[in-house]
Amino acid sequence: MKRKLDENDVPAPVQHAEEKKMMEEVGFAALGLDTRLLQGIAKQNFQTPTLVQSKAIPLALEGRDVLARAKTGSGKTAAYLLPILHSILKRKQTSSTPSTSALILVPTRELAEQVFKVVESFSTFCAKDIRAINLTQKVSDAVQRSLLADSPDIVIATPARASVNLNSSALSLDNLAHLVIDEADLVLSYGYDEDLQNVAKIMPKGVQTILMSATLTSEVETLKGLFCRNPEILTLEETEEAGEGVSQYVVKCAEDEKFLLAYVIFKLKLVKGKCIIFVGDIDRCYRLKLFLEQFGTRSCILNSELPVNSRIHVVEEFNKNVYDIIIASDEYEVLGDEDVSKDGEREEDASATNGKADEGKVAPSKKKRKTAKKDKEYGVSRGIDFKNVACVLNFDLPTSSKSYTHRIGRTARAGQTGMALSFVIPAEQYRKHKPTSIESAKDDEKVLAKIVKHQGKKGKEVKPYNFDMKQVESFRYRMNDALRAVTGIAIREARTRELRQELVKSEKLKRHFEENPEDLYHLRHDGELRPARVQSHLKHVPDYLLPKEGKKALAGDFGFVGLRKTTENRIRKARMANKGRKKNGGRKVDPLKTFKGKVRK
Numbered sequence: 001m002k003r004k005l006d007e008n009d010v011p012a013p014v015q016h017a018e019e020k021k022m023m024e025e026v027g028f029a030a031l032g033l034d035t036r037l038l039q040g041i042a043k044q045n046f047q048t049p050t051l052v053q054s055k056a057i058p059l060a061l062e063g064r065d066v067l068a069r070a071k072t073g074s075g076k077t078a079a080y081l082l083p084i085l086h087s088i089l090k091r092k093q094t095s096s097t098p099s100t101s102a103l104i105l106v107p108t109r110e111l112a113e114q115v116f117k118v119v120e121s122f123s124t125f126c127a128k129d130i131r132a133i134n135l136t137q138k139v140s141d142a143v144q145r146s147l148l149a150d151s152p153d154i155v156i157a158t159p160a161r162a163s164v165n166l167n168s169s170a171l172s173l174d175n176l177a178h179l180v181i182d183e184a185d186l187v188l189s190y191g192y193d194e195d196l197q198n199v200a201k202i203m204p205k206g207v208q209t210i211l212m213s214a215t216l217t218s219e220v221e222t223l224k225g226l227f228c229r230n231p232e233i234l235t236l237e238e239t240e241e242a243g244e245g246v247s248q249y250v251v252k253c254a255e256d257e258k259f260l261l262a263y264v265i266f267k268l269k270l271v272k273g274k275c276i277i278f279v280g281d282i283d284r285c286y287r288l289k290l291f292l293e294q295f296g297t298r299s300c301i302l303n304s305e306l307p308v309n310s311r312i313h314v315v316e317e318f319n320k321n322v323y324d325i326i327i328a329s330d331e332y333e334v335l336g337d338e339d340v341s342k343d344g345e346r347e348e349d350a351s352a353t354n355g356k357a358d359e360g361k362v363a364p365s366k367k368k369r370k371t372a373k374k375d376k377e378y379g380v381s382r383g384i385d386f387k388n389v390a391c392v393l394n395f396d397l398p399t400s401s402k403s404y405t406h407r408i409g410r411t412a413r414a415g416q417t418g419m420a421l422s423f424v425i426p427a428e429q430y431r432k433h434k435p436t437s438i439e440s441a442k443d444d445e446k447v448l449a450k451i452v453k454h455q456g457k458k459g460k461e462v463k464p465y466n467f468d469m470k471q472v473e474s475f476r477y478r479m480n481d482a483l484r485a486v487t488g489i490a491i492r493e494a495r496t497r498e499l500r501q502e503l504v505k506s507e508k509l510k511r512h513f514e515e516n517p518e519d520l521y522h523l524r525h526d527g528e529l530r531p532a533r534v535q536s537h538l539k540h541v542p543d544y545l546l547p548k549e550g551k552k553a554l555a556g557d558f559g560f561v562g563l564r565k566t567t568e569n570r571i572r573k574a575r576m577a578n579k580g581r582k583k584n585g586g587r588k589v590d591p592l593k594t595f596k597g598k599v600r601k
């Protein structure tokens with residue numbers, strides 16, 4: 001049912017529907033891009049440019065500065081990369097002198113790697129005319145220096161990495177023609193202020209600047225002032241047909257009931273397809289993983305403590321459908337709300353209104369970020385292109401509406417559909433079940449009110465979802481049993497064990513994938529970590545637990561389209577692919593020693 005609009009609602013941008021249709025009929029060829037790029041685009045099966053692409057590419061090709069605000073998953077990466085690649089190819093027709101002509105700044109290492117891969121795929125047919133490097137890769141300074149000394153055409157970095165290399169003169173901006181700041185609404189919240197100031201100071205005059213952002217905030221305004229010359233501002237609201245985009249649901253429940261519902265949802269496969277579960281901190285990742293594991297539900301983990309190679313590998317494998325569930329901790333949450341109020345002040349987010357006691361607990365302060373062993377250049381709720389995600393589960397609600405927008409943007413990307421389900425702890429339930437309590441839930445209801453308001457402004461409804469708790473109740477005994485096994489010690493041990501395992505894998509990954517970038521199947525990240533007690537009976541759901549009417553009686557129909565065929569067993573397929581590589585009829589072999597070098601086409 002459609003929500004009634006009130007006076008606070010932004011009127012629907014009607015003209016965009018027609019405009020979008022017209023643009024879609026035009027196609028990439030009409031944008032005047034180099035034919036080699038058109039081949040690269042075709043190879044990725046992109047039929048028509050998205051709205052942001054059709055609007056931004058012509059402007060960028062004219063050399064204009066562009067500030068584009070378009071929703072998550074709308075194809076902003078190609079919108080800035082394609083015109084830059086085109087300009088580089090054009091320049092190469094008249095000059096063969098190597099020079100770094102584009103600097104792309106992104107907030108996280110994961111995103112840097114992703115953008116690097118997109119550059120590679122678009123330039124598949126450009127032979128050696130496009131050379132890009134990712135400055136966030138963990139290589140020695142000497143190696144990085146020598147890579148930069150070759151003056152690659154495109155340098156992708158976080159502002160911190162760019163700044164360090166500018167200060168050491170390893171990176172030169174003398175011939176720079178394009179600067180991109182991707183996720184412009186987020187870079188400042190990562191504490192890159194000084195780095196960006198430094199880059200701005202060194203930036204030569206006349207460099208074309210492109211700022212891409214999913215939300216319009218005061219941070220974007222700051223960056224605009226720092227880097228742009230009278231930019232063309234694109235504020236693009238894609239109109240969606242009914243049923244398209246993200247269906248948003250919220251469930252109010254007690255603290256331990258989050259675990260109960262997660263058990264029921266995943267064990268009974270109420271969510272079909274791939275799912276990203278967001279939790280509030282690292283321990284929570286392991287608590288939930290160990291809990292679900294006892295019911296035979298496998299998952300892998302993403303958090304800032306894990307080595308970057310492992311993190312990137314997890315995302316790649318998830319995108320290749322090897323795993324179904326990722327539990328991601330959103331430690332460095334995006335604070336603040338989306339809108340800049342009339343007087344230019346940003347609305348306070350819930351964590352900031354808590355007073356001093358809570359400061360920095362959800363999003364660590366800059367100082368904390370620097371001292372913690374975690375990677376401050378980590379971030380999964382923003383920018384990362386998780387493919388075919390059917391559901392985002394906010395197991396722990398974020399503390400700001402901006403963060404919510406970025407999180408739910410991991411589903412329903414590139415015009416697909418998806419759902420977001422958020423667990424909310426009502427104030428009277430907070431701290432009622434200590435073992436499963438998390439501090440960030442203190443203001444869940446306040447945050448939810450902001451989320452509802454901001455989504456409402458975009459014409460989106462956040463609907464309550466009513467699980468039939470009476471039916472779910474029969475699973476409570478098992479839930480408690482499983483929760484008891486997940487002790488604090490079990491979590492600590494699991495965390496250390498996984499870190500150790502991932503460090504070993506990460507080294508192997510680094511060395512191996514440098515030589516065989518295609519061979520990514522061999523190191524699984526969703527292995528069991530084992531709680532203190534192993535209770536194998538929990539992996540089965542006895543019939544007496546299920547309602548007579550079948551599992552639909554628990555939650556009805558979630559009302560979203562599953563993204564994978566029910567007949568397909570992808571994990572088995574991935575395993576078979578591995579098996580096919582084994583010699584000697586399946587005898588155990590070390591896959592890292594037996595890979596054959598692949599010729600890349």
Ligand SMILES: Nc1ncnc2c1ncn2[C@@H]1O[C@H](COP(=O)(O)OP(=O)(O)OP(=O)(O)O)[C@@H](O)[C@H]1O
Pocket residue numbers: 045046047048049050053070071072073074075076077078213214382383384385387409413414
């Ligand atoms: N023209 C197109 N046709 C089909 N798919 C596309 C097109 N452009 C981009 N995509 C796909 O859409 C997905 C999202 O693109 P991208 O990551 O660039 O979005 P984004 O707007 O940068 O999102 P975010 O704000 O979350 O960073 C990617 O998987 C990409 O391959």
